[in-house]
Amino acid sequence: MIDFVWLWALILWPLPFIYRYIRKPRQARQQPLAVAVLPSLASATYSFKASRWQLVTGLVIWTLLVLALMRPQWLGEPVAARNDAREMMIAVDLSGSMEIADMEINGEQVDRLTMLKHVMSDFIERRIGDRLGLILFADTAYVQAPMTFDRATVQRMLDETVLRLIGERTAIGDAIALAxxxxAARPDTNKILVLVTDGQNTAGQVSPDQALQLAKYHGVKIYTIGVGAEEIVVDSFFGQRRVNPSRDLDEAMLSQLANETGGAYFRARSTEELAEIYTELDAFEPVQGEQQLRRPQTALYFWPLGAAWLIMIALFAVYTINRRRQHG
Known part of the structure; x- marks a missing residue:
């Protein structure tokens, strides 16, 4: 639809008529008495047509100028407004222990990474208005998806991850430092790191303590999630026995990272618990208010302004040609 920014400028349009109405009686009073001379019929008709044509043309030009002054603009279809002040980085552990099949999805036994992808897809989908990024870490850490509003791309990047892509160990400190x-390049954002791991720091160039100090200095809030069941039944030479597949999980370190940065530590022992954790995260870090809509605006004032200039240029050209003919 078309909208006008300065609609009040429409009150200027009658000014030529007001001026003509005020000026005409004054000219009549100042007109000296003269002997009336009747022009020929053809000359009078031509003079009347020329005068009317000039008035109509002048009125068109004036109307176009007033229309341009009203600043018309085209309003596009409403789109969701995005807030650049909200950023969340997700760091996912790809170490060898993430292949332990101690999780279930719809009754089927799956490994920890498969379960993580399944549950996190819904969490990513709900982060409307947030800029999301994805970090993967094992022997080292790297950015798989930079900060973006494109949640589908982040989800696809996560779905394409495979175990042992970057080693067997766990560089938690490097992942935090990279986030x-x-x-740090965007100081005016709400900085949130969601770190998901099933172990302890066993690799990398930055220790968790060093990474914690960096996070606190730059105001990064860390939410840590420890993944893995606490008990599974395995077959052995002596029969079945119960083991703890999460015995290497460093919960003390993960709790410290979360508590000292203003975040929280969660323990996900099953698919259901992880889904509940992401719901709690939504409560801790709700999406940026209600979704606001805005309409893209495209200025149109240059169209009537350009038309007015073209008409004036055409009039000047006609006037110049007539003058040359008369003097030719």
Missing amino acids: VKRF
């Missing part, structure tokens, strides 16, 4: 580095 802090990404956040």
